[in-house]
Amino acid sequence: MPATERLYYNDSHLIEFEARVVETSERVSGWTAVTLDRTAFYPTGGGQPSDTGTLNGLRVVECIDDEDNGVLHVIQGRPPEIGATVKGRVDWLRRLDHMQQHTGQHILSQAFVTLFNAPTKGFRVLDVCCEIDVELMNPSKEVIERGVELANNVIWEDRLITIRNVSSQEAADLPLRKEPSREGDLRVIEIEGFDLTPCGGTHAFRTGEVGMIAVRSWERAKGLTRIEFVAGMRALADYRRANHTAREVASLFSCGRDDAPGLASRMVDENKELHRRVRSLEEIASRVEAEELLTEVPPNSDGIRVVTKILDDRNAESLKHLAQALIAHPQTIALLGARDQDAARLVFARSADAPGDMNALMKEACALLDGRGGGKPDMAQGGGKNVEKLPEAIDVAVRSLSKD
Numbered sequence: 460m461p462a463t464e465r466l467y468y469n470d471s472h473l474i475e476f477e478a479r480v481v482e483t484s485e486r487v488s489g490w491t492a493v494t495l496d497r498t499a500f501y502p503t504g505g506g507q508p509s510d511t512g513t514l515n516g517l518r519v520v521e522c523i524d525d526e527d528n529g530v531l532h533v534i535q536g537r538p539p540e541i542g543a544t545v546k547g548r549v550d551w552l553r554r555l556d557h558m559q560q561h562t563g564q565h566i567l568s569q570a571f572v573t574l575f576n577a578p579t580k581g582f583r584v585l586d587v588c589c590e591i592d593v594e595l596m597n598p599s600k601e602v603i604e605r606g607v608e609l610a611n612n613v614i615w616e617d618r619l620i621t622i623r624n625v626s627s628q629e630a631a632d633l634p635l636r637k638e639p640s641r642e643g644d645l646r647v648i649e650i651e652g653f654d655l656t657p658c659g660g661t662h663a664f665r666t667g668e669v670g671m672i673a674v675r676s677w678e679r680a681k682g683l684t685r686i687e688f689v690a691g692m693r694a695l696a697d698y699r700r701a702n703h704t705a706r707e708v709a710s711l712f713s714c715g716r717d718d719a720p721g722l723a724s725r726m727v728d729e730n731k732e733l734h735r736r737v738r739s740l741e742e743i744a745s746r747v748e749a750e751e752l753l754t755e756v757p758p759n760s761d762g763i764r765v766v767t768k769i770l771d772d773r774n775a776e777s778l779k780h781l782a783q784a785l786i787a788h789p790q791t792i793a794l795l796g797a798r799d800q801d802a803a804r805l806v807f808a809r810s811a812d813a814p815g816d817m818n819a820l821m822k823e824a825c826a827l828l829d830g831r832g833g834g835k836p837d838m839a840q841g842g843g844k845n846v847e848k849l850p851e852a853i854d855v856a857v858r859s860l861s862k863d
């Protein structure tokens with residue numbers, strides 16, 4: 460069976476075509492693969508995703524490169540008869556998007572070779588952005604942006620992009636950016652005066668069609684630099700998202716978009732300072748609260764004051780502060796509990812001259828709360844999810860203490 464004639468090789472802007480059905484076959488998915496004598500559909504390959512579109516109005520969801528057997532068009536619906544002539548239509552915006560990303564990659568990759576002798580080792584068109592893996596040893600914001608700037612200059616010079624079909628001998632004399640991945644005759648993509656690369660993808664006619672390239676982020680990955688970029692329509696979409704985000708943040712500060720980072724950074728500093736102040740005020744408040752609690756509790760027959768208290772909306776740290784303030788007084792035992800959102804918290808503590816093993820008391824109490832806890836003989840913390848049992852847990856601790 461003759462391989463499919465690939466119309467996209469010679470004309471990346473051809474989106475409507477007629478072809479004859481050569482073969483149809485059932486796919487595992489229950490859909491049908493249609494093979495044509497010729498096609499303008501680009502199948503998945505070379506880092507570029509498949510085209511989509513229609514065949515006689517039926518949806519083409521994916522195209523697969525079956526090498527010698529040609530291009531398989533996976534369609535939904537009843538397949539056309541073998542031998543029938545069908546009208547194909549490629550989704551133009553998707554094709555244009557892929558051409559912009561793919562041609563953009565040729566340009567950006569060559570920019571890093573030109574500037575830093577750093578070849579590209581991998582390329583992927585993802586849903587939202589694209590990635591290239593570049594042999595760039597010392598990446599920095601300046602280095603990356605120099606590459607981006609050169610690439611955009613090449614785009615705005617609107618250079619001609621042509622396809623040269625050459626033999627392997629001719630190719631050997633050409634300054635190709637990368638080694639051909641196949642033997643025999645080669646399809647070389649030439650960006651006028653800038654780049655020469657063997658490639659089977661679809662490319663813009665002129666660099667201007669790529670529009671612009673922007674780098675979103677980059678990171679070191681496996682000895683290479685992974686650069687996340689967007690070209691053409693994706694660059695505009697990405698700008699819109701980034702602008703929206705920046706403006707949303709700015710509106711929280713009631714400031715202009717570009718002033719937001721400065722204000723946000725100031726707010727983070729202020730927040731740290733406020734946390735510090737809250738902590739020191741909490742310590743003072745704990746001391747006052749401890750004094751008040753102690754006046755309510757008379758010493759028992761052994762001269763020990765056992766303070767029990769359940770507080771609302773206290774976190775573990777605040778509870779611990781209060782316990783520490785209490786046991787700063789002699790002959791004092793603090794058995795404190797708190798309802799902290801959906802959890803019960805406990806802190807048991809005693810002054811050095813008071814009796815009792817807080818660790819043992821805590822373990823017993825936490826079993827009731829369906830939780831865990833422990834610590835030292837003079838200070839233990841714990842908690843559990845059974846908030847209703849909090850009063851009972853403290854009662855058990857009081858009873859265990861009086862048994863000693």
Ligand SMILES: [Zn+2]
Pocket residue numbers: 561562565648658659660661662
């Ligand atoms: Zn290419």
